[in-house]
Amino acid sequence: MADAAIFDVAVIGGGVVGAAVARGLLGAGLSACILDEGDIAHRASRGNFALVWVQSKGLGMARYGAWTRASSDAWAAFAADLEAETGIDVAHRRPGGFNLCLSEQELETRRGALVRMHNQPGWIPYDWEVLDRAALAREFPDLGPEVVGGLFCPLDGHVNSLRLFRALHASFKAGGGAYRPEWPVTRIAPLSAGGFRIETPRGVVEAGKVVLAAGIANARLAPMVGLAAPVRPQRGQILVTEKAAPFLHYPIVTLRQTDEGSVMMGDSAEEAGLDERIGLGVLSVMAERAVRMFPRIAALNVVRTWAALRVMSQDGFPIYDQSEAAPGAFIATCHSGVTLAAAHGRLLAPMIARGALDADLAPFSARRFDVPQTA
Ligand SMILES: Cc1cc2nc3c(=O)[nH]c(=O)nc-3n(C[C@H](O)[C@H](O)[C@H](O)COP(=O)(O)OP(=O)(O)OC[C@H]3O[C@@H](n4cnc5c(N)ncnc54)[C@H](O)[C@@H]3O)c2cc1C
Structure with a gap:
């Protein structure tokens, strides 16, 4: 050798x-x-x-919240450096991000988790807010009738991965x-x-x-x-639609429109070992929730689905x-x-x-x- x-x-x-x-x-x-x-x-x-998500990160470990926030803050310069070196625009945007809720109970559960997270000892505060349906409708004119409210954090964003x-x-x-x-x-x-x-x-x-x-x-x-x-594998499934004219100007934790126009849906988490197969049951639930949030998504064709394995610690x-x-x-x-x-x-x-x-x-x-x- x-x-x-x-x-x-x-x-x-x-x-x-x-x-x-x-x-x-x-x-x-x-x-x-x-x-x-x-x-x-x-x-x-x-x-x-x-x-590139900050809200919801850190319940149980305040240091993780600060680390995630530090990364979000560093992301714009990081993306600019990458583009200067390679000519590749990774399409980093930080318009803030939403979590939309389809019932009062869901909204209360998510709000309660964020309150507990922000009340932890050692937490470094940052802005977030709870929005009612009327406030959301001003940002999203196409909002579905079942959305009751949501959460917003100005530190959230996304990229072209x-x-x-x-x-x-x-x-x-x-x-x-x-x-x-x-x-x-x-x-x-x-x-x-x-x-x-x-x-x-x-x-x-x-x-x-x-x-x-x-x-x-x-x-x-x-x-x-x-x-x-x-660490163990944890399966997540994703659907992607055909490209559409821009209508979602913010990422939502379960739904986002990419810089190229397609809509991605996906927030599933399954304990399936090393099995990377998709399943229609999970995909249809994600698609159904997305359509309830934005009924216009029903008119878009799904062009790709896949599953991948998260790297999950205990x-x-x-x-x-x-x-x-x-x-x-x-x-x-x-x-x-x-x-x-x-x-x-x-x-x-x-x-x-x-x-x-x-x-x-x-x-x-x-x-x-x-x-x-x-x-
Ligand atoms: C469905 C889904 C959605 C996600 N959404 C988001 C999101 O919105 N935002 C976010 O921040 N993160 C998200 N993640 C998580 C993110 O993708 C992972 O945290 C990240 O990809 C982990 O990167 P990694 O390099 O640690 O592991 P991986 O991407 O799994 O890469 C591991 C690498 O190690 C190599 N390797 C393995 N064994 C060996 C060996 N013996 N010798 C040499 N090389 C080896 C593999 O070939 C591979 O290249 C998501 C993940 C999934 C599955």
């Missing part, structure tokens, strides 16, 4: 998390490679809903990064002199640091370097850690990798480059799962 290629950092996984971190590492002046699987892979980054994915990889390549598809990592071995030897069926890489960003595969890889990543919050047993081995995994792409590139990557996560990322350590749960 040829000698191992040597990098400052090897990032395992070329999804939106790995690509955002790897690009940030290049920006910090390090040499980096991304070791990835091939085209056929579980890859949430290719099948997501593309929201496939273009984001392409731009991250194009930027990484343009910055001198080495992308190795079809190099699935089978073994990571800490070296006695420091650094890591990373094995794949196609060859071996050595690196001073390693970042595990392999989505649901992190669960299997993490123990190789003394880390834990209790409490739904991200995991960021450095290994105590093998310093230099980091993990980054989360279920909102589009929202957090700016934070991963601009905040997390410089910490990894410096060799230590900031103390205020401690709540994200997987050590939180070691604490016995009270009944």
Whole structure:
């Protein structure tokens, strides 16, 4: 076998998390490679809903709310940098976002959750509001008669997620990064002199640091370097319509019109293991709710449906850690990798480059799962 290629950092996984971190590492002046699987892979980054979403993020962990908000705030500059480097406009918009409710009970449940979230100790406040039907109708002239009210947060937005994915990889390549598809990592071995030897069926890489960003595969890889990543797949299904003239000027948590005109619907969450098949039952419920919110959607043809697997931790919050047993081995995994792409590139990557996560990322350590749960 040829000698191992040597990098400052090897990032395992070329999804939106790995690509955002790897690009940030290049920006910090390090040499980096991304070791990835091939085209056929579980890859949430290719099948997501593309929201950059803040409202509703952080009930149970105030730090997650602040981290998400920091990413939302960094997103415009992050998108501008990507466009300047690659010429790709990822269509980031932050007009604010809505959650529309089809019953008073639904509205009260969602309002109550946000009140509890904003009342948590350590919460950094930001604006949000509850809107009645009349206020919503001023923003959405096509609103369906069953919508009773909703929630609004001015920090919410969305992007073109496939273009984001392409731009991250194009930027990484343009910055001198080495992308190795079809190099699935089978073994990571800490070296006695420091650094890591990373094995794949196609060859071996050595690196001073390693970042595990392999989505649901992190669960299997993490123990190789003394880390834990209790993440599981969670299926989400999406429908996309033919293109239509712009009528939805804000993203809604379950529904959005893309920059290219198609309407996307999707907020399902199913525990289905690695099964990525769609099901008409779930799709029809999502379509029916979308039509009740905006009856004009009934006239649009659905042109594509798919399912993809979220990367879900036990409490739904991200995991960021450095290994105590093998310093230099980091993990980054989360279920909102589009929202957090700016934070991963601009905040997390410089910490990894410096060799230590900031103390205020401690709540994200997987050590939180070691604490016995009270009944
Ligand atoms: C239906 C759906 C809707 C979503 N909507 C949103 C949304 O609106 N907003 C938002 O912020 N997020 C959303 N997400 C979540 C978002 O897509 C994920 O958080 C994000 O894609 C996770 O990225 P990742 O890079 O960690 O994992 P993935 O995209 O799953 O990528 C993992 C990568 O690791 C590689 N890999 C696996 N094993 C190995 C190995 N052994 N060696 C090398 N490489 C390996 C894979 O090939 C892949 O490239 C959604 C997800 C789904 C499924």
